[in-house]
Amino acid sequence: MSHDVLNQLSQYIGCELLKQPDRVIRPDEALLSSGLIDSFHLVDLGLFVEEKFGVRIDDFELSASTFDTLDQLVALIESRR
Secondary structure: OHHHHHHHHHHHHHHHHOOOOOOOOOOOOOOOOOOOOOHHHHHHHHHHHHHHHOOOOOHHHOOHHHHOOHHHHHHHHHHHO
16 A cells, blocks of 8 residues: 555656656655755645545644655555554
8 A cells, every 4th residue: 555655645746746747756755855845835745645645634744754755754644544
């Protein structure tokens, strides 16, 4: 299941946030701390996670400590399912 979640997150970020559909995002690639996505994208990503995976994300969780890599996001999603 986590591989499927990882692929969906990567595809969403590449296509919708970065507007680079061919962009491959590594599971350990820094998203926020590297500047790849900004705080506006972070909110969009949080909404996508809630809608797509049916999990609740608290506002304080929208930070680099939980949303900086795809690995972190997958772990958060899977822990809430």
